[in-house]
Amino acid sequence: MSALAAPDLSHEQRLREEERARIARDLHDDLGAQLTGIGMALGLLREQLAREQHAALPQADYAQQLLDQAREGMERLIDDLHPPVVEFGLADALRWQCRHFSRQTALECHVQCPDTPSVQEPFVVVSLLRILREALANVARHAQAGKVEVSLAVGEELILEVADDGIGLPPQDAGLDQQRRSEGHGLANMRMRAAALGGSLMLEARPGGGSLLSVHLPVAH
Ligand SMILES: Nc1ncnc2c1ncn2[C@@H]1O[C@H](COP(=O)(O)OP(=O)(O)OP(=O)(O)O)[C@@H](O)[C@H]1O
Ligand SMILES: [Mg+2]
Known part of the structure; x- marks a missing residue:
């Protein structure tokens, strides 16, 4: 297994990630279990009200809708705190994200992680997963692409690339260097995540058309 020698991957960052993972687990196990219990009780109640054609049935149905919304909110919160897929390690988390993206957008998204050593450090996996999510969201929003190629290589350094066709x-940006390119929050956040791991991020036009986003991180063996 390869460990990243990111200079800024401090004890504090590790602790914070562990804490977020713990809160996500607690939310799932405590609140999630309670919502399941309420859902079951409410289901029985609605069945009974329906059998009796009771006037209170619409209120019970409304309570069910509120419960479904609360569960969705909890799942979003858990995902925000610590995406469950992080536990699979980097390569599988990236593959999962690409499959999810393909299903959501119907865009082709291929992943290549040939013989990549396993990277498990949660802070690193979460950071790269979030970078990939934003990169894919940008492809879906801005690129008008037909296909995305995601590749991960871990050698002297870790390189994650997202290439679209x-x-x-935008033409006004094409000749500008990275720091002067007009940026929304997405690129700035991605760059900050890469920097927090001691690495860098670039977005550039590909010679054959499309864009290439690349992240380089230092690795220690
Ligand atoms: N894959 C891409 N193809 C074409 N243009 C892109 C691509 N990725 C980014 N861009 C361009 O770079 C700009 C900055 O991206 P960034 O993610 O920072 O902002 P945004 O997506 O516009 O807004 P947000 O703050 O919601 O992410 C985009 O507005 C878009 O013009
Ligand atoms: Mg964006």
Whole structure:
């Protein structure tokens, strides 16, 4: 297994990630179990009200809708705190994210992680997963692409690349260097996540068309 030698991957960052994972687990196990119990009780109540054609049935149905919304909210919160897929390690988490993206957008998304050593450090996996999510969201929103290629390689350094075959970067930005390119929150956040791991991030136009986003992180063996 390969460990990342990110200089800023401090004890504090590790602790914070562990704490977020613990809160996510507690939310799932405590609140999640309680919501399941309420859902079962409510289901029985609605069945009974329906059998009796009771006037209170619409209120019970409304309570069920509120419960479903509360569960969705809890799941979003858990995912925000610590995406469950992080536990699979980096390569599988990236593959999962790409499958999810393909299903959501109907865009082709291929992943290549040939012989990649396993990276399990939760802070690293979460950071790269969030970078990939934003990169894919940008492809879906801006690129008009037909296909996305995601690749991960871990050698002297870790390199994550997201290449699309879309329209490329806006013309007014094409000649600017990375720091002067007009950016929304997405690129700034991605760059900050890479920097927090001692690495860097670039977004550039591909010579054959489309864009290439690449993340380079230091690795210790
Ligand atoms: N894959 C891509 N193809 C084409 N243009 C892109 C791509 N990725 C980013 N861009 C361009 O870079 C700009 C900055 O991206 P960034 O993610 O920072 O902001 P945004 O997506 O516009 O807004 P948000 O703050 O919601 O992420 C985009 O507005 C878009 O013009
Ligand atoms: Mg964006």
